[in-house]
Amino acid sequence: MIKCENLHVTFNHGLATEKLALRGIDLTIPSGQFVTVIGSNGAGKSTLLNTIAGDIETTHGHIFFNDREVTNLPATGRTKDIARVFQDPLAGTCGDLTVEENMALAYGRGQKGSLSLALNNQLRKIFQEQLSRLNLGLENRLNSQMGLLSGGQRQSVSLLMSALQPSSILLLDEHTAALDPKTAALIMDISAQIIKEKSLTVMMVTHSMRQALDYGSRTIMLHEGKIIFDLEGKERSNYEVKDLLNLFALARKDGEELDDDKLLLDS
Numbered sequence: 001m002i003k004c005e006n007l008h009v010t011f012n013h014g015l016a017t018e019k020l021a022l023r024g025i026d027l028t029i030p031s032g033q034f035v036t037v038i039g040s041n042g043a044g045k046s047t048l049l050n051t052i053a054g055d056i057e058t059t060h061g062h063i064f065f066n067d068r069e070v071t072n073l074p075a076t077g078r079t080k081d082i083a084r085v086f087q088d089p090l091a092g093t094c095g096d097l098t099v100e101e102n103m104a105l106a107y108g109r110g111q112k113g114s115l116s117l118a119l120n121n122q123l124r125k126i127f128q129e130q131l132s133r134l135n136l137g138l139e140n141r142l143n144s145q146m147g148l149l150s151g152g153q154r155q156s157v158s159l160l161m162s163a164l165q166p167s168s169i170l171l172l173d174e175h176t177a178a179l180d181p182k183t184a185a186l187i188m189d190i191s192a193q194i195i196k197e198k199s200l201t202v203m204m205v206t207h208s209m210r211q212a213l214d215y216g217s218r219t220i221m222l223h224e225g226k227i228i229f230d231l232e233g234k235e236r237s238n239y240e241v242k243d244l245l246n247l248f249a250l251a252r253k254d255g256e257e258l259d260d261d262k263l264l265l266d267s
């Protein structure tokens with residue numbers, strides 16, 4: 001379970017550039033729930049995920065994983081609970097290491113003596129089995145340098161790496177946005193399989209209204225640092241893309257343009 005209580009994040013406090021990025025987020029995500037997170041540019045989606053992951057300090061409020069308060073725990077103290085995949089395929093992997101070295105690091109995360117665990121034949125077999133799910137031939141490229149893989153291949157490996165970690169929470173921040181449509185569909189497919197297999201608690205930020213409704217069982221919409229809609233159950237299953245776009249329109253102030261071309265294109 002992830003619980004955010006009255007979460008506030010202010011950047012550049014006291015300066016002319018002060019920005020209230022999160023303004024009182026109250027959110028409880030039960031264990032095993034898959035929530036999609038939408039909102040226009042600058043709504044606070046990435047800030048929310050980064051704050052839950054511990055990369056950004058909370059200004060006010062509390063965060064709990066199950067009943068354990070983690071508000072003041074640094075990101076390194078949360079890696080046992082959280083796996084992440086970012087929009088940028090370069091962000092989650094190390095380009096100078098091989099595919100198997102990257103996977104070994106993910107596998108050993110949170111375990112004592114993790115590097116000594118690395119790269120025995122038993123592990124290689126596990127990695128090959130996982131990679132073969134992708135149907136990209138990467139199971140034969142364990143020794144390739146990660147930096148030589150295409151963006152889509154690299155993102156696929158990042159996703160599998162997130163599944164090798166012993167975490168129960170998965171944070172996906174527009175993880176298919178930089179990929180071509182075919183690779184994006186493959187990654188979404190594998191994501192959904194992994195999430196189901198491991199009963200993960202998931203927050204997935206997306207600009208695609210279609211993805212927001214097709215995946216998971218709950219959708220929240222952020223606007224100016226607040227949750228303005230929270231849809232689940234029957235209400236959500238009756239929603240269509242055009243209804244979500246209408247919600248965006250309602251959230252805007254009178255006369256304000258929908259300044260999010262990407263959102264419209266991906267809808």
Ligand SMILES: Nc1ncnc2c1ncn2[C@@H]1O[C@H](COP(=O)(O)OP(=O)(O)OP(=O)(O)O)[C@@H](O)[C@H]1O
Nearest residue numbers: 011012019021039040041042043044045046047048
């Ligand atoms: N490190 C920072 N310093 C100052 N302001 C920041 C910082 N990070 C984010 N912001 C501001 O906080 C607000 C929320 O940003 P955030 O990246 O969370 O939005 P988002 O909903 O993820 O947007 P997008 O869809 O464009 O990625 C924006 O106004 C952004 O400019």
